Amino acid sequence: MKAEAIRILCVAACLVVPAAHAQDYPKPDQTLKIIVPFVAGGGVDNAARLLSERLRQQMGLNVIVENRAGANGSVGGRAVQLAAADGYTLLFSASTHIFAKDVMVNAPYDPEKDFVAVAKFAEAPLLLVVASQLGVTTLKSAIAATTDGKGPWSAALPAYGAASHLGTLLLAKQTGMNLQYVPYKGTQPALIDVAGGHVQLQFDSMVSLAPMARSGRVVPLAISSDKRVAALPQVPTFAEAGVPGLVYSSWYGVWAPKNTPPERVKTLNANINKAAEFLAQSGALDTLGLNASPISTEKFQSLVSSEIALGRDLLRASGFKPE
Numbered sequence: 001m002k003a004e005a006i007r008i009l010c011v012a013a014c015l016v017v018p019a020a021h022a023q024d025y026p027k028p029d030q031t032l033k034i035i036v037p038f039v040a041g042g043g044v045d046n047a048a049r050l051l052s053e054r055l056r057q058q059m060g061l062n063v064i065v066e067n068r069a070g071a072n073g074s075v076g077g078r079a080v081q082l083a084a085a086d087g088y089t090l091l092f093s094a095s096t097h098i099f100a101k102d103v104m105v106n107a108p109y110d111p112e113k114d115f116v117a118v119a120k121f122a123e124a125p126l127l128l129v130v131a132s133q134l135g136v137t138t139l140k141s142a143i144a145a146t147t148d149g150k151g152p153w154s155a156a157l158p159a160y161g162a163a164s165h166l167g168t169l170l171l172a173k174q175t176g177m178n179l180q181y182v183p184y185k186g187t188q189p190a191l192i193d194v195a196g197g198h199v200q201l202q203f204d205s206m207v208s209l210a211p212m213a214r215s216g217r218v219v220p221l222a223i224s225s226d227k228r229v230a231a232l233p234q235v236p237t238f239a240e241a242g243v244p245g246l247v248y249s250s251w252y253g254v255w256a257p258k259n260t261p262p263e264r265v266k267t268l269n270a271n272i273n274k275a276a277e278f279l280a281q282s283g284a285l286d287t288l289g290l291n292a293s294p295i296s297t298e299k300f301q302s303l304v305s306s307e308i309a310l311g312r313d314l315l316r317a318s319g320f321k322p323e
Contacts, residue, residue, distance in 0.1 A: 025087055025264050031062040033089045034254075037076025037097070039069045043207055043288065047252050048092040050284055051121060054275040065092075072160065074100055078108045081115065085257040087264035090118065095251050098304050099161030099311055105322045112308065115255040116265055117301040119272035122280075122290040123251035125225035126167045127206040127235070129218040133197035139221045139241035142201070143175050152180040153200035156190035160323065161311070163250035164204040167224065169314040171203050174246050181318075194218055205250040206231065207289035224248045231289060251293065253300065269297045 026032065032055065036048045048065050056063040068076035073096055083089035091097065100107040109115075128139070136142050146153045155172075157165050160183065172179045182199055184190035187208045193199045195217040202209065206223060210231055213220040220232060222241040229235075238246035254272055256265060273294035279285045280292035295303070 025261075025267060026059055026061050028061050030088055031064060032059070033083075034063065034065050034092045035076045035080050035089065036065055036067050036092050037069060037073035038067065038093075040067045043205065044092065044094050044252060046288055047122060047290060050279055050288070051092065051254075051272065051275055054279055055271055058271055058275060072100070072104060073097055074104065074108055077111075077115075080255065081109045081257055083257050085259040085261075087256060087260050087268060089257065090268070091115065091255040092121070092252065093255070094162065095253070095307060096159060096162045097253070097255065098308055099166075099315075102308075102312055102315055103161035103165075103320075103322050111255075112304065114258050116258055116260050116297075117304045118254040118256050118265055118297060119269045119276075120293050120295050120300045120303065121252045121254060121272060121276050122285055122288075123249040123293045124205050124207050124288075124290050125223050125229065125247075125249050126163060126203050127209045127213065127223050127232070128171065128201065128203045128221045129191075129194060129209050129213055130201045130221060131194050131197045131199070132217065132219050134200060134219075136221070137219060139175075139236075139238070139243065142221055143177055146177040146179065152178040154182050155179040156194055156199045156202040156204075157181050157183050158187040158190045158202075158204060159185075160320075163248070164202070166311045166314050167248045167250075168203045169318050170246065170248055173314065173317070175243055191218070205289075207250075210289065222246075252290075253304075265297055269300075 034048055034052050036045050038044045052063040052065050068079050073093055077091055077097060080089055080091040098111045100111050130136050130142060136145060155168050157168060187204055190202055191212060194202045195212055212218045220235045222238045223229060223235050224246055225237060226247050228237060276292040276294045285292060
């Protein structure tokens with residue numbers, strides 16, 4: 001009997017130790033640092049700050065956002081790659097992050113191998129707009145204008161590897177539009193040139209393009225969601241405009257350094273998903289034009305892999321060369 005009692009106590013102790021270990025994260029005296037690889041005040045930064053404040057309230061610890069911009073987001077990414085894999089330093093970035101190897105000649109890391117995909121936070125559809133000087137008001141007429149043998153239209157690309165870049169390549173593939181790509185350093189410089197008639201079109205995050213579309217300075221033709229959005233109810237989806245299957249989004253996610261303990265990744269995923277749902281229900285995400293998109297870590301990792309595969313195919317087919 002004594003031997004049996006001792007055996008039971010040993011088994012119980014083995015069960016308790018991992019549970020106790022799992023409970024040591026997060027510690028309230030620690031600081032959770034979220035690195036944003038872009039300048040303050042932009043779309044990625046604004047979303048990160050919404051998330052950080054909610055995580056502070058949920059997790060009961062100090063949460064700070066640190067901006068480390070430069071080199072197409074790789075400066076901030078490198079800082080997280082080199083950080084301690086303890087769950088207290090995270091990268092909050094756009095889907096641009098996962099294409100570092102594909103758009104940079106000397107990328108400082110491998111986005112898949114050197115990071116753990118923790119959580120997908122939110123997403124927004126892309127909006128196709130054209131210069132008002134063209135007199136084009138429908139997607140059908142835009143496609144016709146670029147396939148009638150008169151030469152290509154110029155399409156603004158705010159950043160290589162961004163959803164706007166890959167979405168524009170997908171647009172050309174699925175519509176047959178003849179496009180010539182013009183690189184820019186950021187959405188706003190590109191949009192100003194479209195509004196001025198210097199570039200014919202831009203396919204970018206609805207959040208960034210909607211204000212000019214509502215003002216009439218550019219003409220919205222279609223949105224890459226599966227249904228119309230309340231912010232621009234008059235704009236048809238691509239399916240409604242005659243191009244079924246073109247559903248594509250700009251999204252934000254969270255990554256941690258590789259070798260971050262799985263139980264900590266799971267804790268972070270649960271908290272980020274909970275925060276995203278709360279921010280959606282409160283209307284806070286609406287102010288940024290975002291939709292919450294909480295999924296498990298496993299599904300996020302699968303999404304990253306499939307997005308990289310699609311993006312590489314589009315880049316290769318377009319003849320893109322890393323810079």
